[in-house]
Amino acid sequence: MNGDEEMPGEPDELADELLAEELRQAAAVWDPVPPELVQSALDAFALHDLDARLAELAFDSLVDALPVRGALDPPRMLTFRAGELTVDVEVTGDELIGQLLPPQSARIELLGGPGHxxxxxxxxxxxxxxxxxxxxxxxxxxxxxxxxxxxxWLRA
Structure with a gap:
């Protein structure tokens, strides 16, 4: 046997990966995950820190603000509250800009789903x-x- 031939009983990893990808794509088309289940999973991931307090969404410009005439793509304004802490966030086309009130330093992590x-x-x-x-x-x-x-969790 030369070195290019596969030994009997050894798995062909590339073929397995391709088959797994084809199965994922078929499942996404024929049996997609319901949006409610995705949201529940994201909520559970966000609360994996059991000591974490949930900041309540107090304002969302997509829901609470009147449309601005002439604005092509206005930024989305969000306000979260957790006790005495307020988090104001502006979501623009490509970035988040925010501030904690009362002003204080903090470590912030942007969560984008499991592992992100x-x-x-x-x-x-x-x-x-x-x-x-x-x-x-x-x-x-x-x-x-x-x-x-x-x-x-909010949609970008």
């Missing part, structure tokens, strides 16, 4: 920026000292 976490940092005034997720839902996890706060 990007760190953001605040300055001394509680301001932060980061790249907006290009697709799918996102949430923020804030670590302010000993406290962990998670926002609800």
């Amino acid at each position: 976490v990007r760190p953001l940092t605040t300055d001394s005034l509680g301001r932060f920026t980061g790249d907006r997720p290009s697709t799918g839902p996102f949430a923020l996890r804030l670590r302010t000292g000993a406290e962990v706060i998670v926002t609800q």
